[in-house]
Amino acid sequence: MTTLPSRTSIIEVEVPVRGPLHIEYQFIGSNDPAAPLMIFLHEGLGSVAMWKDWPQQLCDRAGLRGLVYSRYGYGRSTPRPADELWAPVYMSIQARDDLPALLRALGLAHETPLLFGHSDGGTIALLYAALYPERTRGIAIAAPHIFVEDHTVEAIADAREIYETTNMRDRLGRYHNDPDSAFWAWNRAWLNPPFRDWDIRDSITDIRCPILAIQGVDDEYASLEQITDIRNIVPHTECLALPDCGHSPHKDQPEALERAICEWLKRLNS
Numbered sequence: 274m275t276t277l278p279s280r281t282s283i284i285e286v287e288v289p290v291r292g293p294l295h296i297e298y299q300f301i302g303s304n305d306p307a308a309p310l311m312i313f314l315h316e317g318l319g320s321v322a323m324w325k326d327w328p329q330q331l332c333d334r335a336g337l338r339g340l341v342y343s344r345y346g347y348g349r350s351t352p353r354p355a356d357e358l359w360a361p362v363y364m365s366i367q368a369r370d371d372l373p374a375l376l377r378a379l380g381l382a383h384e385t386p387l388l389f390g391h392s393d394g395g396t397i398a399l400l401y402a403a404l405y406p407e408r409t410r411g412i413a414i415a416a417p418h419i420f421v422e423d424h425t426v427e428a429i430a431d432a433r434e435i436y437e438t439t440n441m442r443d444r445l446g447r448y449h450n451d452p453d454s455a456f457w458a459w460n461r462a463w464l465n466p467p468f469r470d471w472d473i474r475d476s477i478t479d480i481r482c483p484i485l486a487i488q489g490v491d492d493e494y495a496s497l498e499q500i501t502d503i504r505n506i507v508p509h510t511e512c513l514a515l516p517d518c519g520h521s522p523h524k525d526q527p528e529a530l531e532r533a534i535c536e537w538l539k540r541l542n543s
Contacts (some may be wrong), residue, residue, distance in 0.1 A: 280299065281297050281298065281299045281321050281322075281348075281349065282297070282298055282299065283295050283296065283297055283298075283349065283350075284296055284298060284375075284378050284379065285378070286371075286374045286375050286378045287374060287378070288345075288370055288371055288374045289370045289374070290370070291345075291370075294345050294350065294351045294371075295350060295351045296342055296343065296344075296345070296350045296351070296375055296378075297320070297321055297342060297343040297348045297349035297350045298321070298340060298341065298342035298343075298375070298379070299321055299340075299341050299342070300338070300339065300340055301328055301329045301332055301338075301339040301340075301341060302328075302329065302332025302333065302336075302337050302338050302339040303332065303336055303337060303338050304338075305336075305338070306338075308336055308337055308338045309336075309337050309338065309386075309387055309410065309538075310337070310338045310339070310340065310381070310384050310386040310387065311328075311331075311332065311335075311337045311338070311339050311340070311386065311387040311388070311389055312339075312340045312341075312342075312372075312386050312387070312388050312389070313328045313339060313340065313341040313342075313389050313390075313394070314344075314372075314388060314389065314390035314391070314393075314394030314395070314397050314398055315341075315343070315344070315347070315391060315393075315394050316391045316392035316393055316394055316416075316521070317392055317393040317459035317463075318347075318445065318455055318456060318459055319343075319347065319391065319392075319393075319394070319448075320343040320347045320348030320349075320350075320448045320449055320455070321341045321342060321343045321348050321349075322348060322447070322448045323348075323448045324341055324523075327523045327524075327527055328341050328389075330527070330531065331389075331531050331534060331535075334531055334535055335531075335534065335535050335538055337387070340379075340381075340386075342375060344367060344371065345367075345371060346454050346455055346458045347449060347454075347455045348448065348449055348450070348455075349449075349450055352450060352451035352454035352455075353451075353454040353455075353457075353458045355453070355454075355457075357458070358461055358462070358465065359458050359459075359461070359462040360462075361462070361465070361467055361468045361470070361471040363458075363462055364393055364396045364397050364400060364473075365400050365473070365476070367397045367400075368397045368398075368400035368401040368404055369400070369404055372397070372401055373405070384408075385407075385408055385409065385410045386408075386409070386410060387410050387411050387412070387413070387538075388401065388402070388409065388411075388412045388413070388414075389412075389413045389414070389415075389534070390412065390413075390414045390415070390417065391414075391415045391416060391521065391522075391523065392415070392416045392417065392418065392494070392520065392521075393418070393459070394414075395414030395415055395416060395417030395418070395486075396414075396417050396418050396419065396473065398412045398414050398417070399412065399414060399417060399419065399473070399477050399480065399484075399503070400473065400476060400477070402477075402480045402481075402482050402484075403476055403477045403478070403479045403480050406479060406480065406481045406482065409480075409482045410482060410541075411482045411483040411484070411485075411537075411538075411541050412480075412482060412483075412484050412485070413484075413485040413487070413534050413537060414484065414485070414486050414487065414503075415487045415488070415521075415522045415523065415530065416487070416488050416489065416492055416494065416495060416499075416520050416521070416522065417486065417488075417499060417500070417503070418494075418495060418499060419472070419473050419474055419477065419499055419502060419503060420471070420472040420473070420474060420499075420502070421463075421468060421469055421470075421471050421472070422495055422496060422498075422499075424494075424495075424496075425463070425494050425495050426463065426464065426469070428493055428494050429459075429460060429463045429464060429494075430464060432460060433460050433464065436456055436460070441456075442456070474502060474506055477503070477506055477507060478506055478507070480507045483509060483511075483537070483540075483541050484503065484507055484509065484510040484511065485510075485511050485513065485533065485534065485537040486500035486503050486504065486510050486511065486512050486513070487500070487512075487513045487514075487515060487522055487530065487533060488500045488512075488513075488514055488515070488522075489514075489515050489517075489518030489519045489520060489521075489522055489525060489526070490514050490515060490516050490517070490518060491517065491518060491519050492518075492519055492520045493519055493520055494520045495520070497514055500512045500514075511537065513533050515529055515530070
């Protein structure tokens with residue numbers, strides 16, 4: 274039975290340009306300071322709570338220290354002002370400015386972490402690894418986006434209709450202090466016409482760390498071309514297409530995802 278994580282904390286983080294933000298976070302997994310650190314980067318509607326207990330299960334199985342956090346605009350972190358429209362580069366800003374600022378605030382700037390990112394979080398992991406290759410031990414990414422596909426935009430437009438006509442807002446309210454902040458930041462960014470030209474393929478060529486790129490065969494938000502293109506750009510990428518799996522492998526195929534990451538970690542450490 275899955276449970277929502279408890280005992281999250283809030284830390285003030287000084288982010289370039291935007292200034293101080295309050296960020297929700299939680300340390301999980303091993304108490305051994307020598308254990309590898311994995312940072313979990315959530316999806317475009319995610320938060321600490323929306324992961325439920327999957328990060329804890331992975332950390333316990335792999336002997337990892339874990340850090341989960343809610344990005345700006347999500348969970349219990351500082352909400353996005355209602356009139357703020359995120360530019361197409363919002364994930365690059367998260368990778369370049371926000372994550373390093375959080376690590377400094379938490380006293381982890383000296384670490385060389387592993388990253389696990391889902392969807393938007395996978396994209397942020399790729400961009401972080403490209404920007405800071407000396408600070409990244411390896412990245413495992415599930416359903417990342419590196420360019421915009423037509424059916425991705427169509428699925429996000431469908432999500433807008435669902436948000437406006439069902440109880441989706443109430444359901445997201447379980448996980449976010451301000452569900453409108455979380456939903457509309459992501460939805461309006463992706464549906465903003467300039468976002469159709471968003472493409473980071475030229476921005477990830479400098480990644481040096483190992484990559485495990487995972488995607489569900491039945492992903493409703495993107496095609497397998499996303500992860501095969503990553504491998505074409507970064508040849509040392511390992512790709513895994515999971516059958517009977519949609520956009521969220523940690524929900525649809527948690528055991529297969531955990532096993533794949535643990536096997537990848539063994540190869541990384543051999």
